[in-house]
Amino acid sequence: IRVGYPEVIYCAGKTVEQVRGIVEFMNTKNNNILATRATEEMFRAVKEVCGEAKYNSMAKIITIEKREIPKKDTYIAVVTAGTSDMPVAEEAAVTAEFLGNKVERIIDVGVAGIHRLFNKLEIIRGAKVIIVAAGMEGALASVVGGLVDKPIIAVPTSVGYGASFNGLAALLSMLNSCASGVSVVNIDNGFGAGYLASVINKL
Amino acid sequence: IRVGYPEVIYCAGKTVEQVRGIVEFMNTKNNNILATRATEEMFRAVKEVCGEAKYNSMAKIITIEKREIPKKDTYIAVVTAGTSDMPVAEEAAVTAEFLGNKVERIIDVGVAGIHRLFNKLEIIRGAKVIIVAAGMEGALASVVGGLVDKPIIAVPTSVGYGASFNGLAALLSMLNSCASGVSVVNIDNGFGAGYLASVINKL
Amino acid sequence: IRVGYPEVIYCAGKTVEQVRGIVEFMNTKNNNILATRATEEMFRAVKEVCGEAKYNSMAKIITIEKREIPKKDTYIAVVTAGTSDMPVAEEAAVTAEFLGNKVERIIDVGVAGIHRLFNKLEIIRGAKVIIVAAGMEGALASVVGGLVDKPIIAVPTSVGYGASFNGLAALLSMLNSCASGVSVVNIDNGFGAGYLASVINKL
Amino acid sequence: IRVGYPEVIYCAGKTVEQVRGIVEFMNTKNNNILATRATEEMFRAVKEVCGEAKYNSMAKIITIEKREIPKKDTYIAVVTAGTSDMPVAEEAAVTAEFLGNKVERIIDVGVAGIHRLFNKLEIIRGAKVIIVAAGMEGALASVVGGLVDKPIIAVPTSVGYGASFNGLAALLSMLNSCASGVSVVNIDNGFGAGYLASVINKL
Amino acid sequence: IRVGYPEVIYCAGKTVEQVRGIVEFMNTKNNNILATRATEEMFRAVKEVCGEAKYNSMAKIITIEKREIPKKDTYIAVVTAGTSDMPVAEEAAVTAEFLGNKVERIIDVGVAGIHRLFNKLEIIRGAKVIIVAAGMEGALASVVGGLVDKPIIAVPTSVGYGASFNGLAALLSMLNSCASGVSVVNIDNGFGAGYLASVINKL
Amino acid sequence: IRVGYPEVIYCAGKTVEQVRGIVEFMNTKNNNILATRATEEMFRAVKEVCGEAKYNSMAKIITIEKREIPKKDTYIAVVTAGTSDMPVAEEAAVTAEFLGNKVERIIDVGVAGIHRLFNKLEIIRGAKVIIVAAGMEGALASVVGGLVDKPIIAVPTSVGYGASFNGLAALLSMLNSCASGVSVVNIDNGFGAGYLASVINKL
Amino acid sequence: IRVGYPEVIYCAGKTVEQVRGIVEFMNTKNNNILATRATEEMFRAVKEVCGEAKYNSMAKIITIEKREIPKKDTYIAVVTAGTSDMPVAEEAAVTAEFLGNKVERIIDVGVAGIHRLFNKLEIIRGAKVIIVAAGMEGALASVVGGLVDKPIIAVPTSVGYGASFNGLAALLSMLNSCASGVSVVNIDNGFGAGYLASVINKL
C-alpha cells in the first residue's frame, strides 16, 4: 500500500461477506479506507464492524476516515454534462476529496445548452486539473478542452441508449478530441479519474 | 428521373470510359447533369463529349448546366469543423447549389476554437436548414444543434486516424447527439446531405 | 427552455421520486410538459402532484397540457414496418402532436408484404415530412425514400434478434440507403424523430 | 472431384505461374475447368497452355469447356440492385451457366426506383431459384423475398462506402430479412451463390 | 397470406393478451396456425380460445391444425451439433413438418466426436435439403457441406459464451465455409431455416 | 537472450538497412539467427554481410546457422487447410525446425474434402504437438482437436475475404472450439505457433 | 469417451433435471465424473442420486470420484491477477487436479503490484506448464510469458467493465502478447485451460 494513501476496495463482483471481511481486516490497521461500487447492503454490513463508516449513495462509495485528510490548496473541477452522469462524477469527486483534494462540482452543463457552460467558465479555468464526465456523444470534453489550458481527464459514461453502445460512442468521441490536453479513462471509471486528478493536483 | 431535378451520376467504381459514355448518352436529353466522386481524368474525358462541363476539384463534382437553375430565396448553411472536412462539405454545397439553392459556407469553426463559431452564429441561424460536416469526434453537430432551432443534417467525415475508425467515431457521436433536431447521413456523404437540405429548403 | 416549446423530461435512468419532483417543480410554471420513457409507476406518482397529467402507455409518454396546442395544417406521416415497432413510432407521433403537428399513422406496411405500403402511398406522399420506424433489416426506409420526394427521417428500432445486434443492422441499413432524402436518428429515438419532424413541418 | 462437375480454381492469392501450372495439370484430364477471381494476366498465361480457354472480364472467370454442358430446362434468376454489383452478379451467373443452368439476368432494379423491379416480376417469379446481389443497404433481397415464393440466395456486395463497412451493412440487412425464404452467402461470394443455385435448380 | 400456407405468428415481444387475441381472430378463418417463440403462459391463454392448440415446449411453438397437412415424399434432414442447439433445431423441424414436410432429426453429431456424424451420413445424404444448427464455432456446417451434395441451410445458434459473442462466431464461421452449397440464416432463426427448407423441398 | 535459442529478428516495419545492421551486429556473436517477415531484398542485403545466410521465400524467413542444431526425436505436425495457408504454416514449420525440432507437414487437408485428413490421421496422431493453420472458417482446428489427444496450437490465417474480416472469423471459430485441447495464437502468427510447439515438444 | 478420462458434463444451459438425469445414467458406469458450470441447486439434485458427489462452489464444479486418480509428479501453476479472476482459475485448477495433475495456485499477483509476482517466480518457473487467468487488460500473461520459458495458457476473464467489453480487452491483449510461448483459450474457459494443461503436463 502506498504511504499516505487510503486503502482501496473495489466492491463490484465481491459478496457482502467478502467486503465486510476485508474492511474488518483493514480496520485493524490505522489507514483510511475507500470502498467503491458498494451497495447499500454492503454499507450496512460494513457499518456493523466499523461504526465510523459513511456512505455516499450517489457515488456508491463507503469511506472510513481514521486519520484526518489534509487538503491541497488548489482544486479539481468535476464537470458533468447531464444529471444521469452524476453517479460517475460523484465517484470521481468523492475519491478525489478522500485523497486530500478540494473539488468544485459544475453540473448539467452539457452542450445542448452551452450557455450554462459559459456561465461557469471562470471556476473551471481556476482549477489545476479538470474532470469531464459525459455520456451519449461526449462532446463536452472537447468543448471544455478547447476553452481551457489545463489537463482534462475525460470520463465517458455509459449513459445513453441505442448507438451509444454502453458508452462506446462517448469513449471514441473523447479519444478523437480535436482539442489538445484531453486524455481518457475507461467508461464509467470515476475512481480512476479522481485518482489521477489527485496525482496531478499534488504535483 | 424526377422532373426539374438534374440527372445524377455516382462515378466511384466506374471507369473513365463508363462515365464518358453515360454523359454522352444523357447529353442528348436536355437535362442538367451532376457527376459526383469524379476524378480529373474523368472530367477531361467528359469535356471531350460535352464542352460546357465544369469541374469543382475540391468537391470532385462535374456539372453540366443545360437549363438555367433558379435559386430559392432562403439559404442553406454548410458548416465545417476543419479544412480537411472541406471536400465533403463542398460536395454538399455544390450539390445543393446545383439543385437550386443558395448556400452559405462557414468553414473552420470546430470546437477546439469555439469563439470562431460564435462569430458566425447569426449567419448560421439565418439559414432554413444547416449541414454540419465534421470528422474526428464530430462534436460540432451537437454544439450547433444546441444553439440553433433549425433542422441540422450532420455529415460525419472520415477525417481522423486511430480510434476514429474512418469516421465511425464521428458517426456514433452525431447519432447520440444530446441536442434535438439533428439527423445523420452516411460517413462522407456530402451529396446526400446536400440533396436532403435542398428537399427541406424547398418545402 | 425554448419559447413555445414544452418542457421535456427524459425519464430513463431517473427514479420515480426524481420524476415526480421535476414535474412538481415545472408545474409551477405555465408550460406544457412532455415526459418520455416514463413507466406506469412514474405516471401514478406524477398524477398525484398534477391531476391533468395523461399517459400513453404504448409511447411511454406522460403529457401535461397547460396551454392549448395549436396545430399546423400540414401533417407528418409516421410509417412503421411491424407492430413491434409501434412503441417507437408512437413516441415519435405523440411527441410531434404535442409539439403542435397533425400526424398520420401508417402501420404494419413492412416490405415482407409490400402491397400494403402501396395502398397507403397517397397519404404518405401528402405529408410534409415522413418518419419511418423499422427494425430488423430496416429496408422500409429505403423503399419509402425511393417512392416519395419528401424528407424521410429514418428511426432504426431495436426490434429483432441475433445479427440485428439490437438495432445495429437497421441503423447501418438506413445510413446506407440508396434512396436520396433519407437521414437517420439514433436507434429507438422516437422522440428525436418526432422533434425533428416538427421542426421541419413548421418551416 | 464430384462427377459431372467442373474442376474449380480459386485464383485469388495465387500467382500467375501457379494458376497456369494448375490449369496445365488439370488439362490432361478431360474435365471442364472454371477459374474464378482470375486477372487478365492470368488468362493470357492460361491461354498459352490451353487454347480453348475463354475469359469473362466482368466476372473475372476463365472457363475451359472440354465437354459440352447440358442445360436444365428451369432457370435461375440473377437480380442486381445497381451496376456496381454486376461483377459479383456475373460471377454468380457465369458459374451457374457453366454448371449447366439457364440464367436470366435482371439488372439495375434497386429499391431507389422500385417500379423497375415490378416491370420484371414475371420473369423473376418464373425462376426456380433466385440470386439477389446488392450492396449498400441490401434492401433488394427483402423486397424480392416478399414478392416471390421461391428460394432466394442473397449475396451482399462490398459496394458502398462509409458505414457500409465493405459489405457488412448489406450482410446484416440480408441476415435480418423480414421476408421468409431468404438465405445468405459471404460478401461478394458470387461463386458460392451460383453454385448453390445450381444445386437447388437441379434437385 | 399465401394460399396453402399456415398463418404465422412471431410471439417474441408480444404480450400474452396480444397473442391470444391474434389467435382468436385468426381462428375464425379456416387456416392452420403456427406461433413461434411462444411461452407456456401464451400457450395456456391460446388453449382457452382454441381447444385444439398443441404446444412443443422445446421448439416453443404452438400449432393449430385445422386442415390436415399432406406430407411430401422427400425429406428434410435437421442436424445438430450439441444438445443445447436442440431448441433452435426443433423450431426448424416443427416448422418444416407443419408446412408439410417429413423431417429426419440427427442430433448431437458435433465435430468434437466426428465418428457420430459418419454413422449418420447415409440418412443425411438421403435428404433433399439439409439444415445444420450449431453454436460455438459452427464447424459442423462446413463438415456436412464437404460430405454432401445437397443444399445446406446453416443456422448459427447463440449457444456458447465468451468470444462466441452470442452466436457471432458461428455466424461468421458459416458465412466463410470453405464447402460449397452452404447458405446461412440469422442466429437462432430456426423458423427461417425450416421455412426455406420447405420451399426447397417442395420445388 | 535465452541460452541455446537463436537470436530472433522480427523484420516487419524495419528498413532493409536496419535488418542488415542488426544481423551484422549479431553476427559477431556465435549464435544462430532467425529473421521472420523478411523480404527478398532484405535477404540480399543480409547475404552481403553474412555469406551463410539462407532464405525460405514461402516462410519469408532468413536463417543463419552458426552452430549445428540438434533435433529432438519426437516431432511436431504442421497441418494446413489450403494452399493459401502455406506461408503461415511454413513460418511455423521453419521456426520449429530451426529451434531443433523435426516437423511433419500435412497440407491441404481442409474440411471441404475431409477424407484427405483421414488419410493422414496416423502421422498426425504420432506427433507430440500439432499446429493447425487455417483461414476462412477455421473449422479444421476443431476437427483435428476432436480426433487427436495431443495439444493443438491453432493459428488462424488471414486467408479469405468478405466476412472473414482478415482472419477474425477463423480466430473466433478456433477460440470457440468444441474440441478440448485447442489453444490459439494471433492471426498469421506462424512464428508464435512454431516457438510454442518447440517449447512443448522439448518438455 | 477417452479411456482414463472422466466423463465431462457442461451444465450451462441445461436444466437441473437434465443434469441429474445425465449423472444418474453415467453413474451406472464406473467412470469418474466432472460437471462444470454447475449451480448449488444442481449439486443438491445430483447428491440425491449419487451420494459421493462433491461440490466446489468457487469453481462451480461437481466431482464424482469413482476410481482413485493417480497424480503426475510434475505440476501445473495456476496464476491469477486478482481475486475476481478466482472462479475461472479454480475451474482450471479443479479440472486439472481431477484429470490427475498436481496444481500450485499463485493468486493476486496482478501487474498493479508486480513485486508480488516476483516473490512467486520460483514456484511458477518450477511448473511444467502455466495457466494465467486475468481480466481487465490481461497484461499478466505477457509479463509471466516474458519471465518464464514454459508453455503459458492464457485465459482471459470477463472481469472488468466498460471498455473491457466482457473480456474482449483481455482476450485481444493476450493474443497480441509480445512474449513468446503464450497461447490463448476462450474468455472464462477455465475448463479448457485445465484440460489442455493436463494434456501437456502428461506428455
Place this chain on the structure above:
Amino acid sequence: IRVGYPEVIYCAGKTVEQVRGIVEFMNTKNNNILATRATEEMFRAVKEVCGEAKYNSMAKIITIEKREIPKKDTYIAVVTAGTSDMPVAEEAAVTAEFLGNKVERIIDVGVAGIHRLFNKLEIIRGAKVIIVAAGMEGALASVVGGLVDKPIIAVPTSVGYGASFNGLAALLSMLNSCASGVSVVNIDNGFGAGYLASVINKL
C-alpha cells in the same frame, strides 16, 4: 493561438502546396512553428520559404524556432516498448521539447524482457509525468503504472498485426489498466501525449 505556444500544423491530408503556403503565411508572424505528420517532400518545400526549418525524420516533424524556447527544470519521461513504437514516441518527445520541456527517452523496455525496464526505473520515477508508447498488447503502460506514482499518459500505437486491429488491442488494454494513474490518448497520437505532458509538467 495560445500565447507562448507555437503555432501547430497537422500535415496529414494536406498537400505539399498547402503546407508550404500555411508556413509561409505564419512565418510573417514571430511565432515558433511545429508541423506534425510531415513528409520529407513537405519539409523540402517548407525549407524553400523558411531557411531555418528543421526536420526530424523519425518523428516526421518540422520545427521552426523563431524565439528561443526556455526549458522547465523538471522532465518528462518517454518510455517505449519496442523499436517500432519509436516514431510515435519521437512525435511525443519532439513535441514536448519544442513546447519547452526536458525529455528523457527510455526505449525498448517492453514486458517481454522486463529486466530492461527495471534497470531504468530510477530515471522513470524521477520524471514529473510519464508517456508510455506501446503497440501489440500495450501491457507496458500497466506495468509502469504499477511501479510509479506519477501521471502516466498511455499512447497505444498501431504496431502489430492480426488481432491487434491497428492498435485497438493496445488501446483497450490501456483503458482497462488495473494500475491507477493511467489515462489514454488516441492510437498513434504522439503529439497529443507530448502536448498534455507539457501542460502537466508546467503546472
